[in-house]
Amino acid sequence: MNDLDIVSMLPLLFVVVFLLIILLIVLNRIFVNVGAREIAIKERRYLGAKMPPGRVVATEGEVGIQADVLKPGLHLIKFPFERVVRKVALIEIGPDEMGIVEAVDGEPMPPGRIFAPDRAQNAHNNFQDPIAFIKQGGVKGIQLRTLPPGLWPIHPYLFRVSIAKTTVIPQGKVGIIMAADGGPLDPGRLLGKAIGGHRNFQDAELFISSGGLKGPQVDILTPGVYRILTQSTAIDGGSDVKPGLFTVRLYDASVINENEIGLVEALDGAPLNPRDYVAESVEGHDNFQDGHEFIGRGGQRGPQKDILLPGTYYINPLLFKVIPETAKEVKPGEVAVIVSNVGKDPSDEVRRQMAAKVRQRMEREEREQAEHSAERLDRIDDKRTADEIRADLMSGDPADLRLDEGAHEAYVVPEGYRGIQETVVGPGRYYVNTLAIMFNAQREAEEKRIQLEKTKSQADNQKDLMAATVGVEIAGKRAEQRKAEAEGEAHYILQTGKAEAEKVRLMGGAQGVAYHEQVNALGAQGVALVETLKVIGEKGVRITPDVLASGGTGDGAGSIGTLLLLNLFRERLNLPAENGKGLRSNRKVKPRNLPAS
Numbered sequence: 001m002n003d004l005d006i007v008s009m010l011p012l013l014f015v016v017v018f019l020l021i022i023l024l025i026v027l028n029r030i031f032v033n034v035g036a037r038e039i040a041i042k043e044r045r046y047l048g049a050k051m052p053p054g055r056v057v058a059t060e061g062e063v064g065i066q067a068d069v070l071k072p073g074l075h076l077i078k079f080p081f082e083r084v085v086r087k088v089a090l091i092e093i094g095p096d097e098m099g100i101v102e103a104v105d106g107e108p109m110p111p112g113r114i115f116a117p118d119r120a121q122n123a124h125n126n127f128q129d130p131i132a133f134i135k136q137g138g139v140k141g142i143q144l145r146t147l148p149p150g151l152w153p154i155h156p157y158l159f160r161v162s163i164a165k166t167t168v169i170p171q172g173k174v175g176i177i178m179a180a181d182g183g184p185l186d187p188g189r190l191l192g193k194a195i196g197g198h199r200n201f202q203d204a205e206l207f208i209s210s211g212g213l214k215g216p217q218v219d220i221l222t223p224g225v226y227r228i229l230t231q232s233t234a235i236d237g238g239s240d241v242k243p244g245l246f247t248v249r250l251y252d253a254s255v256i257n258e259n260e261i262g263l264v265e266a267l268d269g270a271p272l273n274p275r276d277y278v279a280e281s282v283e284g285h286d287n288f289q290d291g292h293e294f295i296g297r298g299g300q301r302g303p304q305k306d307i308l309l310p311g312t313y314y315i316n317p318l319l320f321k322v323i324p325e326t327a328k329e330v331k332p333g334e335v336a337v338i339v340s341n342v343g344k345d346p347s348d349e350v351r352r353q354m355a356a357k358v359r360q361r362m363e364r365e366e367r368e369q370a371e372h373s374a375e376r377l378d379r380i381d382d383k384r385t386a387d388e389i390r391a392d393l394m395s396g397d398p399a400d401l402r403l404d405e406g407a408h409e410a411y412v413v414p415e416g417y418r419g420i421q422e423t424v425v426g427p428g429r430y431y432v433n434t435l436a437i438m439f440n441a442q443r444e445a446e447e448k449r450i451q452l453e454k455t456k457s458q459a460d461n462q463k464d465l466m467a468a469t470v471g472v473e474i475a476g477k478r479a480e481q482r483k484a485e486a487e488g489e490a491h492y493i494l495q496t497g498k499a500e501a502e503k504v505r506l507m508g509g510a511q512g513v514a515y516h517e518q519v520n521a522l523g524a525q526g527v528a529l530v531e532t533l534k535v536i537g538e539k540g541v542r543i544t545p546d547v548l549a550s551g552g553t554g555d556g557a558g559s560i561g562t563l564l565l566l567n568l569f570r571e572r573l574n575l576p577a578e579n580g581k582g583l584r585s586n587r588k589v590k591p592r593n594l595p596a597s
Helices: 002-030 130-135 204-209 291-296 348-378 386-393 398-404 436-459 478-539 557-573
Strands: 031-034 038-044 064-070 073-076 082-089 091-093 097-103 141-147 150-152 159-165 167-169 173-179 215-221 224-226 232-234 246-252 254-256 260-266 302-308 311-313 320-326 328-330 336-340 419-425 428-430
Touching (some): 002 031, 091 097
Antiparallel strands (some): 038 064, 091 150, 097 159, 173 215, 173 246, 328 428, 336 419
């Protein structure tokens, strides 16, 4: 009886088991458990509208792959009208990575654009809400918005995610940005203008929406780590490489060593005034490290007046060219003359004023040198006094003549004007802008001008017009010039003294020979008589009075002494007598009436 009961109940048991299996299958289809690190994709199979043409996922319950996904947890689906197609793992973005998202559905890309603007803004919650992305006008293509590190439930049928590494700028390097999308560059510009708020190009959406320009950018990346939309690779490790909005190129930072300066040439900016050698200074560019400020404040292209001192500078090499140059050192005993290529052009009045100052200085130095020279020459020149020598040395002034004829154009100018500066600098190290790219031509012009001045000075028998050699580099050594002048003057005095001594010696020797011959011809008494007559003639000494008082008869007998003296001269000199007779006085002297005794 019991066996019959069990056998009779077997069909019922089979039905119950079958129903249980069916229930389990139905429950498994209705309830879907999604794991903690995955999502489930649904598909509607029956009783739904057809999706619009070109649509990939259904947002309104149409037949096909549904846009909404099942996130981790237990979900009830509309079985048998819907089913779970597949479960996929969450997208994991590592700490040194960023996710680049490409939408395969959405609005068409705007004409001329390469990257899709994020019209939905943050409504899709970093692409976690596909329906919001589609309904809010999301654009098909590579998105400007990226995924930061973390786990992300991204719909694999609507979005494709690739991985890009973070951009690392090491120390001593500078990152230059090239934008592949944006507006065209402004006419005449080499670099895209700076756009505020993009956080070092990490907010690509803001860069594009704020008017960022295509091409090389004026802003740069300094050492650090940046999450920038660059090229990416497939998340599954495939070989496909997707382009990024930005390309980063590394350049060396500008390093100015000790004892050097950095000359800067701007490759972009406002045009340089044709009359200027260097651009006008602008403020706020932080030693040319802020190209945006430089351009925004009207910085001019070309050689810059400002220089870089020793240090490390993060400068955009596409905007500025940095030329290291050795700092100038003035050694003891030297002075440096500064030639300025910036400032106002000196007027004729300014040049005349400076010429007057130069003339005053030259006259003062000439007087001082004349004083010293006169004192030394006076010691060996017995014929002239020191005042006469000084007056002779100061008699000519060809330098002043040249100044009056217009040579003042070659002279120094006061501070703030172009040309050779009035002030000089002494020994020390100086970090000055020598304008290396114009240095050779400037130095050559200065040397030619100085050589011309020296030639004119020699032609006019005038001292060197310049106190020291003028040039862009270190001027001539003034101390050595002074030494050379002193040695030259001493040599002149020495040679003049030797010449005078030689002259006296030769004249003395010649006179000795003449005296010896005279003694042989005339005898010692005759030579003495001749020398006596010379002295009498040179000095105008009278040896007889105008009136000779004697006791004669008044017929000339009173001149007997004179006649005897003249006859003596005739005999000693072997002179013939007048008319064969002895010499007689033609002068008749009338005796004065003397008072009676």
